[in-house]
Amino acid sequence: MSGKRKGLGRATVHDVAKLAGVSSITVSRYFKQPDVVSEALRLRIAEAVQTLDYLPNQAAGGLASTRGRIVAMVIPNISGPIFANTIQSFSDVLNRHGYQLLLASSYFSVEKEEDAVRAFLGWSPAALVLTSQYHSAGTERLIAKAGIPIVETWDYAPERQPLQVGFSHLEVGRQAVEYLHGKGHRRIAFVQNSLVGDLSALDRRDGYMARMTEQGLEPWVFVPTEADPFEAGRQAINSLLQRKQPAEAVIFANDNLAAGGMLAGLRAGMRFPQDGAIFGFGNYAFSELLLPSLTTIRPPAREIGEVAALRILQALGEVEIEGEIPHLNLLDCELIQRESA
Amino acid sequence: MSGKRKGLGRATVHDVAKLAGVSSITVSRYFKQPDVVSEALRLRIAEAVQTLDYLPNQAAGGLASTRGRIVAMVIPNISGPIFANTIQSFSDVLNRHGYQLLLASSYFSVEKEEDAVRAFLGWSPAALVLTSQYHSAGTERLIAKAGIPIVETWDYAPERQPLQVGFSHLEVGRQAVEYLHGKGHRRIAFVQNSLVGDLSALDRRDGYMARMTEQGLEPWVFVPTEADPFEAGRQAINSLLQRKQPAEAVIFANDNLAAGGMLAGLRAGMRFPQDGAIFGFGNYAFSELLLPSLTTIRPPAREIGEVAALRILQALGEVEIEGEIPHLNLLDCELIQRESA
DNA sequence: CTCAACGATGTTACCGGTAACATTGGCGAG
DNA sequence: CTCGCCAATGTTACCGGTAACATCGTTGAG
Incomplete structure (x- = not known):
């Protein structure tokens, strides 16, 4: 019937136009700028669209209009x-x-x-x-x-x-220091994630370092070797809290690390925040479900x-x-x- | 220069074809069926593509090929x-x-x-x-x-x-009963989610009920009125475990409910699984981080x-x-x- | 040596819409 | 009554690719 090349088999503007007794451009206008089409035609077109189950082909429209x-x-x-x-x-x-x-x-x-x-x-x-x-x-x-x-x-x-x-990730890092410093902590450590690629996390670390320095405190960054966040957290807790001069507070690059660290500590008999304040980032769904629940910063996701x-x-x-x-x-x-x- | 209608301003097959001294269809073939284009032309086209930073327009291609x-x-x-x-x-x-x-x-x-x-x-x-x-x-x-x-x-x-x-959600429900029954529990309750719409969760409930009946046990379904999953969990724990004949085990429709319930119980001084077995569904990221960690079923997401x-x-x-x-x-x-x- | 078959490339038209311009009819101003 | 303007609708061509068919030069069987 039609040409040698068959389309999708679906109704097109032309089919609708024919059925409604108008030209195809009018059907196009019916969709794009209904107000320029007269009431009478609008009704006829609406009916034809209904009858044929017409759906505009977005690829064709996008191609023609370049938008x-x-x-x-x-x-x-x-x-x-x-x-x-x-x-x-x-x-x-x-x-x-x-x-x-x-x-x-x-x-x-x-x-x-x-x-x-x-x-x-x-x-x-x-x-x-x-x-x-x-x-x-x-x-x-x-x-x-x-x-x-x-x-x-x-x-x-x-x-x-x-x-x-x-x-501002920088500001997040500073804010964490600010908060913990206000709570009286001085030996505040930062646990970086070892995940290569998340460069924004490094900005948070830099904010931490800057604020620590401003407060006259010495930055103390721990870089885990483990890739798995929960393992890395455990590693960090072991290293930072099991020493002669343990950290008083630990800021983790994200809540996963924080949760992993806290869990490892709890299982080893520690108690938080008594044995060290734990501070996360991300406000992941589970953070309020932990016991103790996790203090963190919620990004405006x-x-x-x-x-x-x-x-x-x-x-x-x-x-x-x-x-x-x-x-x-x-x-x-x-x-x-x-x-x- | 060109027609009255301006495209996207990007290079097209025709531009590439002209530069490479071939016809546009050959460029098209270069991308779709490289093996039918001779080596010599392939090189010329590759160079032209490079020079012009050509990117095929997917909308046009899709329209023409209807795929x-x-x-x-x-x-x-x-x-x-x-x-x-x-x-x-x-x-x-x-x-x-x-x-x-x-x-x-x-x-x-x-x-x-x-x-x-x-x-x-x-x-x-x-x-x-x-x-x-x-x-x-x-x-x-x-x-x-x-x-x-x-x-x-x-x-x-x-x-x-x-x-x-x-x-099979039905099978999941049965499996949970099976497991808890094998642990010696008889008074096993199911906590449905009140979230209208998640119809699959009801299939899990039906599987639970079927298996319970098969085992000669009486199904016991609790439907929370709270919409928030954590609140709903708390409600369920209160109702199911704080009674003369408390449930021995509670299957929750999902890990959120289970976590909410367990947390509420823990804060009220309960201990799990001693005061009741808690069983979830979903294996959400936090489930292994809880204390006690949550027994659950991992769907093959x-x-x-x-x-x-x-x-x-x-x-x-x-x-x-x-x-x-x-x-x-x-x-x-x-x-x-x-x-x- | 002839011709069919085949591989490589080109020509044409078409996919389904819409931009740009053209046309038509009605209406009010002069 | 004529003209100009405007709103409503139509005509034509084009967006950027590719399907289908045509063409051309080679090659190998008979």
Whole structure:
């Protein structure tokens, strides 16, 4: 019947147009700018759409208009305890406005990130979201000439070009010292994660070191050799608390390490915070379930996703905004005081 | 220079073709079937691609070939403690084969699921993955005539049409009873979650009830009124263990409930498993960090993602397979014995 | 030596929408 | 009554690829 090349077998604008007795562009307008189509035609088209179960082909629309309704996001990992919230809220806000999320994981590898960005760009996404400010040179080149809104989340690097939506890891480190110092502790140690790649964690360490120095205290950084976070935590507790001059408080690079360390201590008969204050980062789901519950800092994970989505929608003109779109979005972390410190 | 309509400004096949002195279809073949292009042209094209930073436009390719390289997935929620692993492994396997993942959350609502499916179909995905076997009538209609591979994960419903990749929730319920019964417990209670929508959890409850009855024991189901899982757990522990004839063992619908219950008990001075065995489901990340650590059943979350992706790739002819593609894929759960039961 | 078969490459049209411009009819101002 | 403007709708071509078929030069069997 039709040409030699068969499509998907689904109804097209042309089918709808024919059935409704209008031209295809009118059907297109019915979806994109309903207000310019007269009431009478709107009704006829609506009926035809209903009858044919018509669904607009997004690939075709995106190709023709050169404005695809896809937003791409590279995240270190989906299943980690923190980033999931960012993805969730980001995706929800986008979906609500008819955009779809394309997702890939970098596992903290800048090479994997670059691969993902390259693959994404083939889809002509409307915008691109990256995690952290640390990328490969290739990624930098790609995003520089992508010509779409770019958002960097999680970190906060005011000097960089892409939109920033995140928080200051440096400040987190300082805040932890501040809190523990206020509690009277002086020998405050920091346990780094040995996981290569999570460069933001090093910023927290640097904040810790800076604040310690300012207070006239000597920084004391422990770097575990174990890769498994729970093992690494155990290692740290053993080393820091089982010595002549034990640490009075231990700041861990994240809640996993903190939980591992605390658990090892508890099983060895220690008690917290009596035998040492334990301080985490991340406010993972389990942190309030531990006994003692874990004092930690909650990063604005959900908020990051929401704000990032909002800024993108604004940049795309989908959401009204008066004035400039803020280039810098510094969100607040929340120190959650519980029992362990 | 060119027509009145400007594209994305990026290099196209035609640009590459002109630079390499070949026709555009040859460039297309260079990417799709490199072996039919002669070595000489391959080199010339490779150079042109390099020079122009050419990236194939996936939307155009998908439109022309009617085979898009997108796979869509609807999941109850991204940030939950279980599904993230499925998404992660699913996405990784797909990415490795050049497919991209389109993601949306249903929050256990069949209406939201239907909306997501409708939105997805506009992208002509190569395949569609749903969670659980429970859908709206609209969703059933949509997937019936979608004409692409459909996979249902998480549940296992052999009688249904879509490919099944999951495990038997009924069996999980039975398995828990089996284990506790073997430990000598007779008064075994089940704590349901009050979260409307997670219908699979009810299958676990039904398995529990069936096995109890088979053993000549009386099922004892507690339905919390609290929505918050930790609060609900507390409520359950209070009701089940603080009575004249307390339960000897409590099976919780998931680890969140179990952790909430156990924590409430511990804070009230109880000890586990002495004052009651605690049994969860899900093997959430924190379960081994609790004190006592939580006995639970690990669902094959990661495996589900991997197998689902593999079956899809086979159905699409991307991965070799001899014989039929198995319609049923029943994966094993793992009972993880720890300290709480 | 002839011709069919085959490998390598090109031509044309089409996938399903939409931008840009054209057309039509109704209405109010002059 | 004529003209100009505007709102509603249509025509045409194009977005960037690829399916289908055509073409051309080689090669090997008969």
